Amino acid sequence: MNLLIKNGHIIDPSQGIDGVGDLVIENNRIKEISLERKGKDSAEGRASGLQGIRTIDALGLYVLPGLIDMHTHLREPGFEYKETIKTGTMAAVKGGFTSVCAMPNTNPVNDNSSVTDFIIRKAIQEGECTVYPVGAITKGQKGEELAEMGIMYAEGCVAFSDDGRPVMSSLVMRRALEYSKAFNVPIISHCEDLDLSEGGVMNEGLLSVTLGLRGVPPEAEEAMVARDIALVGLTKGRLHIAHVSTAGSVRLLREAKARGIQISAETCPHYFSITEKAVEGYNTNAKVNPPLRGQEDMDSIKKGLKDGTIDVIATDHAPHHRDEKLREFDQAPSGISGLETALSLSLRLVDEGVLTLSQLVEKMAKNPAAILGLDKGTLKPGADADITILDLNKKFMVDSGQFFSKGKNTPFEGWVLKGMPVVTICKGKVHE
Ligand code: DOR
Numbered sequence: 001m002n003l004l005i006k007n008g009h010i011i012d013p014s015q016g017i018d019g020v021g022d023l024v025i026e027n028n029r030i031k032e033i034s035l036e037r038k039g040k041d042s043a044e045g046r047a048s049g050l051q052g053i054r055t056i057d058a059l060g061l062y063v064l065p066g067l068i069d070m071h072t073h074l075r076e077p078g079f080e081y082k083e084t085i086k087t088g089t090m091a092a093v094k095g096g097f098t099s100v101c102a103m104p105n106t107n108p109v110n111d112n113s114s115v116t117d118f119i120i121r122k123a124i125q126e127g128e129c130t131v132y133p134v135g136a137i138t139k140g141q142k143g144e145e146l147a148e149m150g151i152m153y154a155e156g157c158v159a160f161s162d163d164g165r166p167v168m169s170s171l172v173m174r175r176a177l178e179y180s181k182a183f184n185v186p187i188i189s190h191c192e193d194l195d196l197s198e199g200g201v202m203n204e205g206l207l208s209v210t211l212g213l214r215g216v217p218p219e220a221e222e223a224m225v226a227r228d229i230a231l232v233g234l235t236k237g238r239l240h241i242a243h244v245s246t247a248g249s250v251r252l253l254r255e256a257k258a259r260g261i262q263i264s265a266e267t268c269p270h271y272f273s274i275t276e277k278a279v280e281g282y283n284t285n286a287k288v289n290p291p292l293r294g295q296e297d298m299d300s301i302k303k304g305l306k307d308g309t310i311d312v313i314a315t316d317h318a319p320h321h322r323d324e325k326l327r328e329f330d331q332a333p334s335g336i337s338g339l340e341t342a343l344s345l346s347l348r349l350v351d352e353g354v355l356t357l358s359q360l361v362e363k364m365a366k367n368p369a370a371i372l373g374l375d376k377g378t379l380k381p382g383a384d385a386d387i388t389i390l391d392l393n394k395k396f397m398v399d400s401g402q403f404f405s406k407g408k409n410t411p412f413e414g415w416v417l418k419g420m421p422v423v424t425i426c427k428g429k430v431h432e
Helices: 043-047 085-094 113-126 149-155 170-183 204-209 217-237 247-258 267-275 295-306 340-349 357-372
Strands: 003-013 016-027 029-034 054-057 060-067 068-074 099-100 132-133 159-161 188-189 240-242 265-266 387-397 416-426 429-431
Touching: 003 043, 003 357, 003 387, 016 043, 054 085, 054 340, 060 357, 068 085, 068 357, 085 099, 085 113, 085 416, 099 387, 099 416, 113 132, 113 149, 132 149, 170 188, 170 217, 217 240, 217 247, 217 265, 247 265, 247 295, 265 295, 267 295, 267 340, 295 357, 340 357, 340 416
Parallel strands: 003 054, 003 060, 068 099, 099 132, 132 159, 159 188, 188 240, 240 265
Antiparallel strands: 003 016, 016 029, 060 387, 387 416, 416 429
């Protein structure tokens, strides 16, 4: 596919580009970007020589490197009633993502290369965007015995995680960090001390007492963040902290980075958009793990995003069936269907002055690519034509009935959001 995207405001932090210009795609790869506007010698002029070229006029729109979600639950194999690779990637593309990382808590767990191979093949056949499998750290995600990470890496896993569950044993985590150094891929840590969180279904505090629900103290997360920082110091392995939700975790990460510890971290739109108050009325769509926290935590997460303590915004897209979310609060599964609202919710940070648009693109494209070692998240010539075109002024109301995801579980139902992706291009294929 040959394509000219003209007159758009191109933002690509990987090349320091922030200006109006034209972008040419030849054979599904980026050919060139030109910030010169007119004339024969412009990109548009040169592109006119390409065969069968299609033009997209992006006047008034922003042209970004395709977004990468480091943390997606696609549910296939095993939980196809919640989501499939097909529906999950359709949701991704609608949300402006051109690549997603599939977490391993499927059934069977992605803890061996035949499951990895299945995901890769299925994604090639049915996926609307690129899917990178994340392998389990331990067999069956039981936290006891390391999975065959080397073979899974060779098969295509880009990171390892027991997400959904922590690796409780510090020794097993140490070994995982040591082993994964051999292939230079990150271990993604779900930080939760199960002894502290046991039985908890929301943030521990006055509200949990009022609602009569068991709480999870912030320390359940922070104790593990502190342990993992210590283990990075010990092993010099590569560690990425998933779904940061508390002020204390941000503080620990900031201090660790200041001491020169090599560690990265993500948060998710729900942790900077809503607080535990969303749980009031026993709203199971606001039940998520780690739980939504307080105002102070939300403010600290925004500060952590602003000062670079938190490197990535990921969705933790966790679709569940409507019937499961209809159970009573403490029986319902945790998770938010996030792919189709993540970018628009994150754009609120730009409106609030927490991040510039370019910094947002760093957190949703450039940094995930760097952490995962992917040749993505950039509009450099030669890169895959993965592009997100964004209309900053377009408003819409969140209506889960319109989601492509099978998971309708969103606490943002009815919210009016401003700014949304209008065209997503995956390896040259235009979705609009
Ligand atoms: O809320 C969550 N849902 N947190 C997790 O860590 C796992 C996820 C899921 O798989 O449903």
